[in-house]
Amino acid sequence: MIKNQWYVIMSSHEVRKGHLVGVTRFGEKLAIWRDNDGAVHCISDICCHRGASISHGKLLHEGHVAMCPFHGFEYDPTGRVIAIPAYGRKTPVPENFKVKSYKVYETADFIWLWYGDGEPTSNPKYFDDIDESLSYSEFSEVWNVHYSRAIENQLDPIHVPFVHYNTIGRGNRTVSDGPIVKWISDTMFYFYVFNRIDDGTPAKKPEELDINEASRVYLEFKFPNIWQNHIDEKIRVTAEFVPIDDEHTRIYLRFYVGFTGIKPIDKLIAILGTPFNKKVLHQDKAVVETQLPKKSELRMGENLVQGDAPILEYRKKREELKMLNNK
Ligand code: FES
Ligand SMILES: [Fe+2]
Known part of the structure; x- marks a missing residue:
């Protein structure tokens, strides 16, 4: 922690x-x-x-x-x-x-x-761009994983065509150009995903890419435990990774909708969209629960690839924050 x-x-x-x-x-x-x-x-x-x-x-x-x-x-x-x-x-x-x-x-x-033992200097803040104009539907469930693994799963663009081959990963976009990771503040970053079909050319490096060419979709992680997928101005998925103990995490997933601006209708759309989000999350759960070791560390002998950049950024910052705060 x-x-x-x-x-x-x-x-x-x-x-x-x-x-x-x-x-x-x-x-x-x-x-x-x-x-x-x-x-x-x-x-x-x-x-x-x-x-x-x-x-x-x-x-x-x-x-x-x-x-x-x-x-x-x-x-x-x-x-x-x-x-x-x-x-x-x-x-x-x-x-x-x-x-x-x-x-x-x-x-x-x-x-x-x-x-922690120190005193908070400010109150916690959720995502700046989620407000009353969006309605949400929520569910939560427990995964048998350390919360770091659950977080890393949501920072991982290259699992999508495999784990979610018949849901959000349809289309066999197995090559992951980039991704681009952009730090927005000391404890929050965006990342932009450029997955594509394998046309025989190697994955491009982040510096060969332009954020403006990315789709509107980008993802956000805010330390220590909240994540947002900006699917659209009016559609977001958020996840909160709540540590239960070293081997269990409760994940809260919210589907935020602001299509119509009419609260009950937006809420209904959010409720109707939730089974799909649950299905996607269960695809993740099935694989992430098999990962060993249960807890991730910055240096742990894994062979990371370019597409793991957001995970590496997360691990580095986590280590830095632990060095600063866990004395
Ligand atoms: S009052 Fe709590 S254990 Fe006795
Ligand atoms: Fe996933």
Whole structure:
């Protein structure tokens, strides 16, 4: 994991007002809840008394307190125990009765968690060009992979004619000119894909290509874990790669549509398009889950090719961010 980053960890709709849920993220058990005012809170899901799952308990006081189901210890959103029923509710609680709490933030209908020891200097930002004018349909599923492999799959232009030979990769465009990778900011890049049929000429180098000749389609990756396919101004697919632990990743996939500008109709189009996107993602899942080693590294003895350029850029930056933040 790269530390000191805002990671998307859940979709907002998964945590309803007044509900407490337990999830595993970054290999840690987390208890997450939404209080009656709508704010989301997150603390460790391992009770500091004798280790029961707090998320199996319930919320008290308008959702501002989470109670462990085992012996009723009550936690505030900072992770402090504020009442030990066995001592009497009015008895002060010693300082050491506490669990870790996590900073969370909500934007773009996602819950984001600040992972790391440092302090966030700004709030997380989703993609600048996705706003209220687009409607979306979402699904999520768990892959048995480290999240780095799931990300790299979406940065890989040369798998498309093979893995997706009967869906998005129809047409046997097996030669991959470029691709061109363009860094837009320190932690976000676009890449442009120029796949074509093999006419006997070798793949062109990125410097022989012109972005303007690329189709309107380009892809975007933003550290640490969100990706967007700009299919068109009005059609996008996004994916969020949420680390569960070293061998599991929950992928959220959203299909954003803004064809008509009429919300219910755009939403319906998005819903109707989702089975196709699910089929494409399942084609990926079948292969990516076979990759070994499960986790990718910058130096791992793989024989990369030119078409793997976006993956290599991802690995280099990931390494750089880890060096900076994981001290
Ligand atoms: S284990 Fe949570 S209160 Fe005892
Ligand atoms: Fe794919």
